[in-house]
Amino acid sequence: MKLKQLEYAIKVANSGSFSQAAKELYTSQPNISATINSLEEELGYKIFHRTNQGITLTKKGITFLSYAKNIYEELDKINEIKDSDVYKKISIGCTFDHITVSEAFVEFCAAHQDTPSINFKLYNGSSIDIIDDIYNRRTQLGILSINKIVLDSYINTMGNRNLQFDVIKDLDLNVHLRIGHPLLQEESFDFAKLSNYPLVVFNFNVKSNYTIATEFHDILSKGFINIDKMITIDHRDTRDKLVQKSNAFTVEVEKHPKMEPKNQTTVIPIPDAKMAIVFVRKKNEPLTKEIVAFIELFKKELTNLLGY
Structure with a gap:
């Protein structure tokens, strides 16, 4: 599992769509979709429900997202250590x-x-x-x-x-x-x-x-x-x-x-x-x-x- 996968999953959940997440991340929608699919395959469960009306988080996806956000926030704290004076x-x-x-x-x-x-x-x-x-x-x-x-x-x-x-x-x-x-x-x-x-x-x-x-x-x-x-x-x-x-x-x-x-x-x-x-x-x-x-x-x- 890579941090980039977590970043993409968080962005998709926050934006509510793969296309909007792609715009905000300055990448392509196929790249977002492929990254999320790879992550779900690695995890062994679906993070998102995909329908014609859009996407929603699965029950396991809600739990995953909570942990993913915590990981990113802790990473921010690690990065802040070297910059604590500035x-x-x-x-x-x-x-x-x-x-x-x-x-x-x-x-x-x-x-x-x-x-x-x-x-x-x-x-x-x-x-x-x-x-x-x-x-x-x-x-x-x-x-x-x-x-x-x-x-x-x-x-x-x-x-x-x-x-x-x-x-x-x-x-x-x-x-x-x-x-x-x-x-x-x-x-x-x-x-x-x-x-x-x-x-x-x-x-x-x-x-x-x-x-x-x-x-x-x-x-x-x-x-x-x-x-x-x-x-x-x-x-x-x-x-x-x-x-x-x-x-x-x-x-x-x-x-x-x-x-x-x-x-x-x-x-x-x-x-x-x-x-x-x-x-x-x-x-x-x-x-x-x-x-x-x-x-x-x-x-x-x-x-x-x-x-x-």
């Missing part, structure tokens, strides 16, 4: 769009901006998709916010995928709304009445069947979130402007001191609601020095957030 790479997935993460990432990028070759990636997603990315080595580090009530059962469920979970901090979960919100004019804050107003949530563009119940099912049980009154966005600025200029509200952790404007919104702590900030990564695999550097920057931002 090439730096990190990939971080986060379940919440918070300034602590972005501040740490910006500072990290600035510190390495003169490196000849860099590949830095920070993205938002659901916990399900980020864990899947780490398991399949598409991402090096996940930063998750998990409700304390379900934390232990969550880790027990996900820990069987050879992943390591490290709880970093516990943060209070709050309702964020504008200073002039009608509910703030009452003598005492009535959480139940929040169901009359829209909740602003993030769209993670996820691959899984993600819903708000996936991340906040225990918050839903408190009865103040109306799933029929929701606004879905994918930018922090849009979220903040919606809260500042309407009666919509968000549910999130503490605001960072750098967040502005400070005098337009306020927070109401949700009783008995805390989120644990959790790092997740592959178990028994050393962190790169770049990931370690980012983690230190992120912990510093958390200290700035909490004041201790």
